[in-house]
Amino acid sequence: xxxxxxxxxxxxxxxxxxxxxxxxxxxxxxxxxxxxxxxxxxxxxxxxxxxxxxxxxxxxxxxxxxxxxxxxxxxxxxxxxxxxxxxxxxxxxxxxxxxxxxxxxxxxxxxxxxxxxxxxxxxxxxxxxxxxxxxxxxxxxxxxxxxxxxxxxxxxxxxxxxxxxxxxxxxxxxxxxxxxxxxxxxxxxxxxxxxxxxxxxxxxxxxxxxxxxxxxxxxxxxxxxxxxxxxxxxxxxxxxxxxxxxxxxxxxxxxxxxxxxxx
Amino acid sequence: xxxxxxxxxxxxxxxxxxxxxxxxxxxxxxxxxxxxxxxxxxxxxxxxxxxxxxxxxxxxxxxxxxxxxxxxxxxxxxxxxxxxxxxxxxxxxxxxxxxxxxxxxxxxxxxxxxxxxxxxxxxxxxxxxxxxxxxxxxxxxxxxxxxxxxxxxxxxxxxxxxxxxxxxxxxxxxxxxxxxxxxxxxxxxxxxxxxxxxxxxxxxxxxxxxxxxxxxxxxxxxxxxxxxxxxxxxxxxxxxxxxxxxxxxxxxxxxxxxxxxxxxxxxxxxx
Numbered sequence: 382x383x384x385x386x387x388x389x390x391x392x393x394x395x396x397x398x399x400x401x402x403x404x405x406x407x408x409x410x411x412x413x414x415x416x417x418x419x420x421x422x423x424x425x426x427x428x429x430x431x432x433x434x435x436x437x438x439x440x441x442x443x444x445x446x447x448x449x450x451x452x453x454x455x456x457x458x459x460x461x462x463x464x465x466x467x468x469x470x471x472x473x474x475x476x477x478x479x480x481x482x483x484x485x486x487x488x489x490x491x492x493x494x495x496x497x498x499x500x501x502x503x504x505x506x507x508x509x510x511x512x513x514x515x516x517x518x519x520x521x522x523x524x525x526x527x528x529x530x531x532x533x534x535x536x537x538x539x540x541x542x543x544x545x546x547x548x549x550x551x552x553x554x555x556x557x558x559x560x561x562x563x564x565x566x567x568x569x570x571x572x573x574x575x576x577x578x579x580x581x582x583x584x585x586x587x588x589x590x591x592x593x594x595x596x597x598x599x600x601x602x603x604x605x606x607x608x609x610x611x612x613x614x615x616x617x618x619x620x621x622x623x624x625x626x627x628x629x630x631x632x633x634x635x636x637x638x639x640x641x642x643x644x
Numbered sequence: 645x646x647x648x649x650x651x652x653x654x655x656x657x658x659x660x661x662x663x664x665x666x667x668x669x670x671x672x673x674x675x676x677x678x679x680x681x682x683x684x685x686x687x688x689x690x691x692x693x694x695x696x697x698x699x700x701x702x703x704x705x706x707x708x709x710x711x712x713x714x715x716x717x718x719x720x721x722x723x724x725x726x727x728x729x730x731x732x733x734x735x736x737x738x739x740x741x742x743x744x745x746x747x748x749x750x751x752x753x754x755x756x757x758x759x760x761x762x763x764x765x766x767x768x769x770x771x772x773x774x775x776x777x778x779x780x781x782x783x784x785x786x787x788x789x790x791x792x793x794x795x796x797x798x799x800x801x802x803x804x805x806x807x808x809x810x811x812x813x814x815x816x817x818x819x820x821x822x823x824x825x826x827x828x829x830x831x832x833x834x835x836x837x838x839x840x841x842x843x844x845x846x847x848x849x850x851x852x853x854x855x856x857x858x859x860x861x862x863x864x865x866x867x868x869x870x871x872x873x874x875x876x877x878x879x880x881x882x883x884x885x886x887x888x889x890x891x892x893x894x895x896x897x898x899x900x901x902x903x904x905x906x907x908x909x910x911x912x913x914x915x
Binding site: 406410478482483485487489490644 | 664666667668685686687689690692694696698700701702703704705709713714716717718719761765
């Protein structure tokens with residue numbers, strides 16, 4: 382496959398909805414268990430880091446520490462939900478369960494299947510954000526003014542990390558090797574994207590690196606501004622960055638998966 | 645019913661995957677149900693059922709849900725799908741297992757469920773890639789019975805199998821292929837008659853026998869410590885061998901597809 386072929390727009394039909402629906406049905410079977418992490422995790426983090434560690438931390442730009450990290454917790458959850466859904470879980474469906482093979486024997490194409498998987502990954506991110514917003518609001522750490530905008534933005538951010546996860550799924554030689562991107566990409570992002578301390582605490586070149594190459598930086602920025610009830614023009618830059626990179630990676634991930642599966 | 649035979653690596657599954665519009669056709673053209681696989685794969689796939697070599701049931705769902713979820717991929721309306729699922733569960737005798745997760749089914753039950761799933765869209769063409777591999781005789785016979793009744797209903801069935809008795813029993817026509825090429829084509833009986841004749845005599849290999857056979861100018865093949873003789877007239881030749889060559893251990897039997905298969909594709913092991 383030539384390089385340009387990796388970026389050719391794939392033809393995806395509305396039938397990809399059936400794949401989304403399949404994953405949703407599986408999710409609904411364990412709905413209680415699936416809703417627990419986004420409900421419990423922010424509580425645990427806010428108590429331990431926000432109120433525990435936060436006691437020893439000065440306010441950041443006039444914002445108490447718990448309020449500073451609360452939106453980052455949503456952003457991290459957006460990243461984890463869709464990345465893991467479209468890496469480990471998609472890999473299991475593709476390789477071990479042969480679910481994709483079964484589906485492409487029907488009128489659906491492989492492009493439809495991957496598109497459905499990506500949409501579902503993004504939906505998981507959105508579900509997590511939707512559950513977390515009221516929990517964080519209970520702690521009084523979110524300004525409700527623009528907070529509901531976080532929900533659609535979580536879907537967009539979810540698509541971004543779904544596409545990233547799917548690209549790795551397409552090239553990984555086995556399921557264990559997905560640990561590499563987790564360790565070398567996802568975990569550093571969790572720590573160095575302005576999540577638990579502001580980017581400005583880092584050396585300037587690293588700040589630029591984070592803005593250019595760490596997608597979570599932009600997700601954190603947007604969700605933080607929305608949850609503070611602030612709409613500044615800098616949001617436009619972050620949203621534009623996310624839109625462009627997401628579009629490119631969605632196309633790339635579908636083409637890479639096609640390359641892997643069509644033999 | 646049409647059979648594809650050939651050793652491992654002959655290209656059977658690749659051919660099946662091309663018919664299923666999954667693998668690209670690297671050369672020539674392929675029409676399925678009168679439609680080109682390159683341009684009309686959605687239409688083709690909507691009229692086709694597939695039983696793949698490897699069971700790929702959806703492990704996240706029960707037996708019933710497997711069929712119902714699969715029906716959605718074909719855009720079958722829900723109430724119609726529910727009716728068909730009930731029918732198919734009866735057809736493959738899995739009604740009692742409908743709420744069981746697929747992983748706890750036996751091998752034979754899984755295979756029957758895969759068959760039922762392949763029928764959910766009432767296909768005109770059914771593709772079976774080694775449908776009875778690893779099944780016990782009861783399960784194999786049940787699958788055969790179901791395939792025969794589908795054939796009676798007018799479904800075109802394309803089958804690959806290593807069980808040559810299965811192909812001989814079920815198929816109307818077949819091809820034997822190796823290294824991606826078709827070696828023969830015909831009906832099971834026709835192919836056997838053409839390449840082997842109707843009977844085979846098996847005897848223990850000894851120099852005296854070979855001497856006799858050369859004298860009669862018979863067509864034979866040495867396989868380890870056995871000799872396969874392909875006679876024009878089995879009765880006459882076996883009588884001759886018994887009387888004139890004073891052989892004791894010989895047996896004549898009808899020739900099978902297995903004999904054709906081994907003759908055409910050789911006896912060396914395939915990976």
